Amino acid sequence: MTSPTPNAHPTALIADDEPHLLRHLQALLQQAWPGLVLLEPCRNGLEAAAAIAAEQPDFAFLDIQMPGLTGLEVAQGIEGATRVVFVTAYDAYALQAFEAAAVDYLLKPLKLERLQRTVERLRSGAADDRLAQAVQQLAPPRPAQPLRWVRASQGELTHQIDVADIIYFHADDKYTVVRTRDAEHLIRTPIQELVAQLDPEQFWQVHRSSIVNLAMLVGTRRDEVSRLYLRFRGLSTELPVSRAYVPRFKAM
Template sequence: MNMNSMQRPRALLADDEPHLLRVLQDRLLELWPELEIVATVQHGLAAAEQIGLLQPDIAFLDIQMPGLTGLEVAQGIEGATRVVFVTAYDEHALSAFEHEAVDYVLKPLKIERLQLTVDRLRRTLANHSAVAVNASDGNAASIVPLSDATQLAKVLAQLMPRIASPQPTLRHLRASRGSITYVIPVEDILFLQSDEKYTLVRTVEHEYLIRSSIMELASQLDPQCFWQVHRGIIINVDHLLSTRRDDNARLYLQMRGHDGELPVSRAYMHMFKAM
């Protein structure tokens, strides 16, 4: 958790319906006056960017948004940001979200359900603040329980096939090396990595740059072959050579034809349990 959140919790709201975004903000501030709304966005790509930049304590994510769905945004979250999904899909929400690690609110908003969510978040953030204090005394190794990230990963795995909108699958990428633009078959790609305003495309032979963000590319690549393993890294699992864990249980990947290692975020480590 951010140290600032021990004083005042911070939240980001993402929904492509401006009216609902305003209603959610007003209701949250009514129920939780000390909450600071650090950003409101109407696009999945903007939500992913702002979460990475601002590291809010909480992200309220509409499941259906342009650019990236709320599920895809949640899949790329790093750090301690907790997720609350905003959804009109009651049948999905009731089966997947009834636990403390991931919550939901339904459209149209009901004040009683939102109050329950606020109460849960207050309780959880207070507990994490206590863990942070203990950690400063050497009594705890982690501020954010691993169980939270694991639970979120399980919910996303359950919901992604049912809710996420199908996207066209890229077969080729147009990428630059120097002043020349190349057409690269996606099966030749080892991995993609964020590089400020660009995305680095790595093949066995060369590195290229592409202007599209890694979030935009993630929604267009075949998820069976291209796995997001970090907020800024997507690998082609067909080129995965080996995995390695260090003394702190952090996971690293070795790709065929590439000397360096790629880190795996905690939220994605479950994907490699069978390896």
């Protein structure tokens, strides 16, 4: 991963649903990094996701457990260059997963000395390309037999769709769109449940809202700000890849 462009006034967003912990992190950051500009804080995951998309801060300090979306889910949806530090009260196993994947975290209760080490990493541009690995390590275990069929109702009809024919799944409001070459179907199964049921060798999550069938990919495209998009056989539609998952496509 390319290090962030040097900035005399880097920006950071804090998201935490516990006001006293949020204020405590703000105060510690002001001590550890006086030149860091703190944006308006967020009190839940939905606010954080929207603010990151709109403001494109250099850094985001995300609580793991938040209403609306978890910190992990917010990180999965980041498409720009915002780099993530998790704020967590997870147990030792989860912390080991973060540490092994070289994703920085702050353990509650927050300590200035630990935060200063985090700041040093951020200011030096230390790579965190293995964010996707940490996310995958904390994902729910997969079943022994991956999902083979998806049932989608449409009026009085029920379609039984072979997963091998599915190009991608994409969350759309209360439903999940199942896209094949010939049609779109709607199901109520959330993306996170599908991730746990599908064959991980064939289906990759590429965004908080999207899962793609690798067999249907024909290539990738980068736009003028280096955001990565996936292209599919027989479709003009492209899907964005959030920053957390971009490293998985480096070999393509």
